[in-house]
Amino acid sequence: MKHRTILVASAAALAVAGIITGLVIWLNQPSYNDTLDACAKALDTQYKAGGHGKPGACHGVKDDDYTTLVANAAMGHLGWLDDDGNLDENKMLDSVTETP
Known part of the structure; x- marks a missing residue:
């Protein structure tokens, strides 16, 4: 159970980091x-x-x-x-x- 919790937390952290990175890249594009x-x-x-x-x-x-x-x-x-x-x-x- 402990490994599953770590895996879910890691996946969630990676998803949030990916969303933030994508948002930053998108916002830095010229209009x-x-x-x-x-x-x-x-x-x-x-x-x-x-x-x-x-x-x-x-x-x-x-x-x-x-x-x-x-x-x-x-x-x-x-x-x-x-x-x-x-x-x-x-x-x-x-x-x-x-x-x-």
């Missing part, structure tokens, strides 16, 4: 918003460096969100965004109608 922020920064850095393709920081981003981030980065680099990061139609029209 989806963190991934989006990292992707936006990587796109900006890549653009400045003249690179092409999908940055590694963007591999966890959904396709629709990635397309939005790429479009936003392009509009930002064209100077079409205001100080809040929203599309400024006047800036866009000014840059399109300028004569070189």
Whole structure:
């Protein structure tokens, strides 16, 4: 009977330790918003460096969100965004109608 009690207590301790370890690992994972922020920064850095393709920081981003981030980065680099990061139609029209 003594061995069974030790075995049950050991199994319970191992189960609790496993649950705690899994919870800690899960809680330390970056959120989806963190991934989006990292992707936006990587796109900006890549653009400045003249690179092409999908940055590694963007591999966890959904396709629709990635397309939005790429479009936003392009509009930002064209100077079409205001100080809040929203599309400024006047800036866009000014840059399109300028004569070189």
